[in-house]
Amino acid sequence: MSKSRPTILICDDSLLVRKKMKDCLNEFGDFTIIEASTGQSSIELFRQYEPDLVFLDIVMPDKNGIDALKEMMEIKKDVKVIMLSSSGTKSHLKAAMEAGAHDFIQKPWEKSQIEHILRNIF
Amino acid sequence: MFSQYFGNYLLNRGLIRPDQLTDALEYQRSMRLKLGVIAVNAGYMTPAQVEEIHNMQKKVDKRFGELAIEKGYITEQQLEEMLATQRQGHLMLGQALVDRGHLTIEQLQEALDNYRKEYGMSSREFNVVRKDDSLEIEQIFRDYGEALLGKLYSDYVTLLIKNLIRFVDDNPTVEINQLKSDITAQWFASQEIYGKINMLTAIACDRDVFVKFAAKFAQEDITEPDELAQASVGEFLNLHNGIFLVNMSNNGVELEMNPQQVETNRTLANPGKAYVITCHMTWGRFDVILV
Incomplete structure (x- = not known):
């Protein structure tokens, strides 16, 4: 992990998921972690902090993750967004990949998956 | 089974x-x-x-x-x-x-x-x-x-039993009944599934069971029905419904779901065709409602 203190945005309406992800990330490195609990707030925080990596849930209040992903890609084309969902249906996978997601992880994740992603990106 | x-x-x-x-x-x-x-x-x-x-x-x-x-x-x-x-x-x-x-x-x-x-x-x-x-x-x-x-x-109930064993590590006993009257619950976590099929799914229970359920699923020290407890029970429902959607998708039926919600002292008016799956765990009893 070469870059010093990267910023990671976690977008999920569940406090539990955000907590577990934060605990997991802190095991693997030193990150500035930002949290969003709705689709709309994830866009606002994305603009404000310009994170290096985003973990983005699909089913969220006020704006779903696929729409949020599309907006993020318009703001910053090379952003790495990892979709994180309990529902890895064919249509969700297709929509996420077409919209430019870097990867798709079905919940519950394994720590090794997160570690692998962090090693590849940083 | x-x-x-x-x-x-x-x-x-x-x-x-x-x-x-x-x-x-x-x-x-x-x-x-x-x-x-x-x-x-x-x-x-x-x-x-x-x-x-x-x-x-x-x-x-x-x-x-x-x-x-x-x-x-x-x-x-x-x-x-x-x-x-x-x-x-x-x-x-x-x-x-x-x-x-x-x-x-x-x-x-x-x-x-x-x-x-x-x-x-x-x-x-x-x-x-x-x-x-x-x-x-x-x-x-x-x-x-x-x-x-x-x-x-x-299919939904069979998967529910499997997921309770997988995620809450307990051996549930289930009673299945048709909902015959209104149901009121102290704690009510729900999620709507929609598409070709529309379903309301919910977990209804008292405070004590809600907290125990949350602690078991989250594997965290949860003693109050606080925000983390609500997120935990809601996330179990979300995870279970997500796997159900994947199974349905593999059978050619694409469904979507809304974000889960947690409410207190909720009364659900008897909607006609609905089932109550009463789950008896070693640490208490809760109802799963399918409308």
Whole structure:
């Protein structure tokens, strides 16, 4: 992990998921972690902090993750967004990949998956 | 699955109490050899491979043996050997109820005979079911579960039981009933599924069970129905429904779901066709409502 203190945005309406992800990330490195609990707030925080990596849930209040992903890609084309969902249906996978997601992880994740992603990106 | 369905039958007939069934299921589970243990003992798999398969089972609705073969860790022949070893050491629910003193042998025999007659099973089918032969049992029970609930709800409840075992690490006993009146719950976590099929799914329970459920699923020290507790129960429902959507998607039915919600002191007016799945856990009881 070469870059010093990267910023990671976690977008999920569940406090539990955000907590577990934060605990997991802190095991693997030193990150500035930002949290969003709705689709709309994830866009606002994305603009404000310009994170290096985003973990983005699909089913969220006020704006779903696929729409949020599309907006993020318009703001910053090379952003790495990892979709994180309990529902890895064919249509969700297709929509996420077409919209430019870097990867798709079905919940519950394994720590090794997160570690692998962090090693590849940083 | 036979244990859950036969257990439900015994409860509905008033032959045993929920706590007696929970006790027998726990006893049965404690006596059952896990396939992972058998695989490691036989030298077919490493503990790390077993752990990997257990983690995969949290995401895909497949059996241990099926995944282990897909990953190339064991052959079909080795799986057959492992299942035979497991069957030899398997304690049937009826035997567990007798061993624990909740039924006499005569009461058990009578209940089994009546069960077979009521569900119109042939002797062959019944023997398969009674032995908990998992490979054949699923098809047989798919038919009986469907007769009772319809295919959609039957699939949903079967997956719910599996997910409670996977994620909350407990052996649930379920009672299935049609909702006949309004239902009021102190704590109510719900999520809507929509698309070709529209369903409201909910977990309804009292404060104490809500907190225990949250702590068990999150594996966190939760003692109050605070925001983390609400997120935990809601996330279980979200995770379970997500796997249900994946199963439906694999069968060509694409569905979506809304974000989960948690409310207090909610009354749900009787919507007509709805089911209440009462889940008895070792630490309390909650209802899953399907509308």
